[in-house]
Amino acid sequence: MDRLLASSASAQEATRRAIRGRRSGEGPRVRFGTDRAGMNAAARSESLTIGAVSRPTRRIRSIVFDTAVDDLGKQNILLRGYEMHGAAFVELSWARAATPGGARGSIELRVPSLEVGKMLGFSEPLRRSIANRPLEARSVAETERRERVLERAHTRIAVCFDDGFVECGGRRSNFHEIELQLLEGAEEEFWTVAAELAPRAKARFLPMSEVELALARATGAGVAPVKARRPTLAADASLDEAIVTALSACLDQFVANWPALQSHAPEEAIHQMRVALRRLRAGVGMLRRSVVSEALEAASAGARDISATLGAARNLDVLVDMLVAGPLAQANGEPRFYALLDAAERRRIEAHAAVAALVAAPATTQFVIDLRAALAAKAWRPPSGDAAPQRSAFDPSAPGTAKSFAMRSLDRLHRRAIKKSRDLAALTPDQRHQARIAFKKARYAAEFFESLFGAHAKARRYLRRTAALQDKLGAVNDLTVAAELLRGLGETDADLAPASAFAIGWCAHARAGAAVDWKKTERSLKTLETFWR
Template sequence: MARSTEPARTSARDSAQESDSANAPAAIKAKPIELSDDERLEDAAVEIFSASLEHFLANVPLLQTSSALESVHQMRVALRRLRAAIGLLRPALAGPSLETAGERAKTLASVLGGARDWDVFAAALNADPREALGDDPSFHALTDSVGAFRDKAYRAAHEAVSSDATTQFIEDLRLTLERRDWEVEPEMRARGSACTFAAHALTRLRKRLLKKSKGLATLSAEERHKVRIALKKARYGAEFFESLFKDPKAARAYLRALGDMQDQLGVFNDMEVANGLLDRIDAENPATARASGFIRGWLAHAARQGGDHAKKSEKRLKKLTPFWT
């Protein structure tokens, strides 16, 4: 059985990454966004959108290498950051071209998400379940099925990334940024408007997160998922604008806390996803039934252990000091 939720997640994520060869090119993470004190919001928006696009493009070539596992994750992160930026900036800056870009990013991220889900599940099976089940034939049947589903998901990811639709998405977004094809509130073209907007936006994101996370330990899976989304949006927003505020130590502490809580909630999300993947496997391969039943019990036990983590996360969140005030 799982010893705790946090080690289970760490093992899955780390194992997925460690499967790459030591000499493989590393996947590219998002680079810090540097904004000046007197930045205009419209100029800041171009930098934020561009950074997300370049983050995505930097990882595309790695999909063909042994770093594919992490490159898929980084491409998904880039697309999520783009969508988060579009949503965050919508009160001051919006237009059909940006909305189209957001919808295209969502569609592509969904395909990449299929590959990532199988990566994480396959890695999780190499932790406590493999140790407990050993050479059980049903476990081998299960891992064979996971491998087959994963291969199919990666073929879909390759096709999606190399498709004409993705090429059009990239070209159209570049053109949107070049032409600044959106409507913007006039005051957001004034010097210093980025800082003013950021302070209000980050406060709004924090309040929304506090509201959604109330009673975190007792929330349903669907409600916890909404908290995790709110965490991501608050974290991405803080990353977009942290350079505008002159307390890097406080910003790092804030971002570190949000990241830790996001990872903890990710444990629960991985469990929900895993149960869905097991449903698909069981429907195709009855030989996996014994191992599948064990995995479901292991997941349920780990989920029950997560209550204390949730209570601590909620308390930590309430104590977080905004770095933008």
């Protein structure tokens, strides 16, 4: 898409500067959803009134355009027109596939009007990208925006209070959103303001606006689940930089999957949220030998509590899939097996509802904001006193400390994983589960620090082989967990007991069959080559 617009971009640069521009280089921003009472409480709060300079209220009408067959959406392009103060603007943004973190390119122009023909006049390449099919309004939003700028000693924060509605797909819904954006100054103070605001407004964190969500629902495309992004670190990065980068990536993955919970198949989003929190907890656990942080420990505890709800839903997702592919496929239409499946499905629906309630809960938003604030403040320190002799004490802000920390940590976690996987064939299910956890921690650490070392091919082989072993051990553990869930269903309802007992036996048989290659797997681990030494 960059090349698509190159022919017209230079001629439009003057116009872009003359109107609003892209405001590139600005600091972080955060968006909250709330209700009218929460909006009013936020507007009156000391956090957003002391040192605040108000701006005139603006009314904004925004329209998202696409063709009837979603030509732009399929190319991950967003074409948005909006009217403000009697002027019309158009914003075109698109994915930059090669850019880490999924950054988007964008261009914004003033146009004569939001009439489609006139609006498209600025870009022949855009017309070609939709094969000259007509554009239509896919969503329309009208917003009353009140703006303030918080002027602190060394920090300026823009605050927007948006009240409005969005019409999309024949449905209309109201929204109340608060957005904070750091214009200048310390990121630490920005997140402190956000952390103070969230409970007062009873706010929920919004990874994307209500308008974007409504459009995704109306087009039927939904929001795709987001997998883990491997951090990128400079070779001379400090441990401080590594902590911020790695844990931010975990948090990004966690919140990016919230919108996907509203899709028709939320199972993968739940799985990815759980993975994100596991990675976060593994990262905090790895750091305990070199830094002390009450804030990170609190984040790890919060992630553990959230993961419990996610884990319950994920286990039931696995159980339902297993019943359909395994015991049910051999049931020959026996009604009791379908009754067992129905009971598992009902529990899964309840578990998914619990996940949705968890994401919407103010405590989960507070978890996200508090961790952002801790990372911005670098709220950790080297160990001191009695803890220092047992820990590797060094200045985490010094250049190069990330690499030295990574080498020691990767050595330790790899040795532990190899030790726990000795004699795999003879291990109990619980011991194999512990081996799986050890390899998972080693792999997460390898993903966190891979970019510090130049051996990309060796790193890929290491990650591929450890992931394959983790999958094998995970499949066996899934059968064990499924058997426990089936036992609970059978004990709860006597009518389900026969089908439950059969399915438990099927799990035991499948688990026994999976043990035949453990000796071969253990031999292959002896040739597992590390990439950091």
